[in-house]
Amino acid sequence: AQSVTQPDIHITVSEGASLELRCNYSYGATPYLFWYVQSPGQGLQLLLKYFSGDTLVQGIKGFEAEFKRSQSSFNLRKPSVHWSDAAEYFCAVGSDTGRRALTFGSGTRLQVQP
């Protein structure tokens, strides 16, 4: 069964600093990988996705993620964090077999200090 681990429950960074959120997945085949962001009181919004091809994917709001098959990782990065990036971030792995669901990690809450 597929699974996703986000090892960091809570991260605090200073505004302007770089950011890396970790995500490790377990999946038998080539995974479909996603990062979603949830702002307080809101639903989830897609930041970026990886299906195949170039292992470095660009997303919205200046985010990028790198797929590393050897490490089963899909870490999210941003070179310079803005206060508006404070939110909860979810990594997810998708399956196009069976019931076609996204399996989500438990999330990482990002706090941005002025």
Added chain:
Amino acid sequence: EAQVTQNPRYLITVTGKKLTVTCSQNMNHEYMSWYRQDPGLGLRQIYYSMNVEVTDKGDVPEGYKVSRKEKRNFPLILESPSPNQTSLYFCASSAQLAFTGELFFGEGSRLTVL
């Protein structure tokens, strides 16, 4: 505006009192799904639907029912709510049956069962 609309957004109810959370999307999406979000557990799929009259169980279907009589609507029914169903619920839809597409989420419905 393309959106997924859930109602109610907030609800406090008592054990055993049947309730329905409605979900409607205006994007003509075939795929719809319900998730619940609990602290430390991320989002877990309850039920999903690939098309009208086609529904199936997700990871945590116990205590829930769904129906898909129209393409745009996918209500979640709690026949006899219990306190362990206190959670934040999200409805989501997707245009593509193959899992390459983005999931669009509603803003969530926070349910408290006393």
